[in-house]
Amino acid sequence: MVFISPPWDQFVMLIGELTLLAIIGLLAFGFFLAFIALYSMRRGKFYFPRLLSSGFTMLEGLMKAIVGLFGLDDEELVRFFIRVHNSMNAKGFESIPVSQRAVFFPQCLRSSKCPAHLTPEGLHCQHCGQCEMGKTLPLLRDMGYRTFIVPGSSFISRMVKKYRPAGIIGAGCIIEVRDGLEMCDRIGLCGMGVVTLRDGCVETLLDWHELFDVAGLGLDPALLPKDLDVSAQ
Numbered sequence: 286m287v288f289i290s291p292p293w294d295q296f297v298m299l300i301g302e303l304t305l306l307a308i309i310g311l312l313a314f315g316f317f318l319a320f321i322a323l324y325s326m327r328r329g330k331f332y333f334p335r336l337l338s339s340g341f342t343m344l345e346g347l348m349k350a351i352v353g354l355f356g357l358d359d360e361e362l363v364r365f366f367i368r369v370h371n372s373m374n375a376k377g378f379e380s381i382p383v384s385q386r387a388v389f390f391p392q393c394l395r396s397s398k399c400p401a402h403l404t405p406e407g408l409h410c411q412h413c414g415q416c417e418m419g420k421t422l423p424l425l426r427d428m429g430y431r432t433f434i435v436p437g438s439s440f441i442s443r444m445v446k447k448y449r450p451a452g453i454i455g456a457g458c459i460i461e462v463r464d465g466l467e468m469c470d471r472i473g474l475c476g477m478g479v480v481t482l483r484d485g486c487v488e489t490l491l492d493w494h495e496l497f498d499v500a501g502l503g504l505d506p507a508l509l510p511k512d513l514d515v516s517a518q
Contacts, residue, residue: 315344319351326365334369341366342467363459367478370466371499377475379503381452383429388500389441389465390434391457393489394418394481401434406444408434421493424510425500441465451475454499456491458484477502 318340325332341348349359378386392408395401396415401408412419422432433444435457445453452475455465462478469476477499482490501509 311344311347314340315347315351318344319348319355322348322362322365323352323355323357325369326361331369331372334373337369338366338373341369360459363463364480367459367462367466367480371477374475374477375502378452378477378499381475381503383504383508385451386429386453386500387431387433387444387448387450388425388454388496389444389456390418390432391461391481391489392434392436393458393486394456394491395434395488397487403436406433407436407440410434416488417491417493421496424497428500428504428508428510430500442468445472445474452477454479454496456496457481458489 318337321332321337322341325337331337349362352362353359394416395408395410395418396413398415399408400411400413402411403409410418410422412423418434425432431448431450433440435441441453441455453469454477455462455469456479457465459480462480466476466478468474479491479496479499482492497510
């Protein structure tokens with residue numbers, strides 16, 4: 286028979302009480318963050334953005350479950366936090382010279398009949414006119430940006446190591462953008478995200494005007510395209 290001494294018994298009870306308090310505290314913090322997020326969305330203004338951003342990183346699953354109780358879709362919450370992240374990084378991104386910026390596009394934006402061939406620096410656009418990539422890539426390069434069409438997830442890390450940009454814009458589906466922004470935070474890059482209007486693996490859609498709004502942050506207006514003749518695709 287094993288006997289538990291009173292001091293050990295008290296210690297076990299203390300650990301149990303502290304664990305329970307920690308769980309209650311996390312739940313309360315999660316509900317608080319969810320409330321701020323919902324209130325911010327409805328008011329169209331970011332409240333406590335740094336707290337929201339760090340809290341979402343720690344408690345993403347819990348916050349998704351909580352806002353789901355209020356009828357909010359998971360995707361809407363992630364989109365909101367991408368906007369929060371962009372808002373927090375906008376000032377820092379403005380201060381980065383365009384020569385130290387890069388834009389990464391997913392290959393799913395191109396036409397299904399795209400003739401581009403793969404190179405060590407990503408897919409090389411042939412400007413065939415079958416999608417908007419052929420129009421926009423030269424505009425971004427004229428602004429001073431380095432541009433890449435990404436063939437795979439590891440490609441971005443390789444190009445970042447090679448060219449050492451200080452700031453990047455990543456376009457892609459909501460999960461790709463979220464993961465990319467988290468990667469930027471980990472390695473100390475100033476990242477901005479633009480989410481595609483439609484998910485998928487082929488011929489997805491992008492709001493090019495939104496992309497150029499981000500790309501133009503902090504730049505001389507003379508560098509911006511005068512007539513941006515592109516559609517949301």
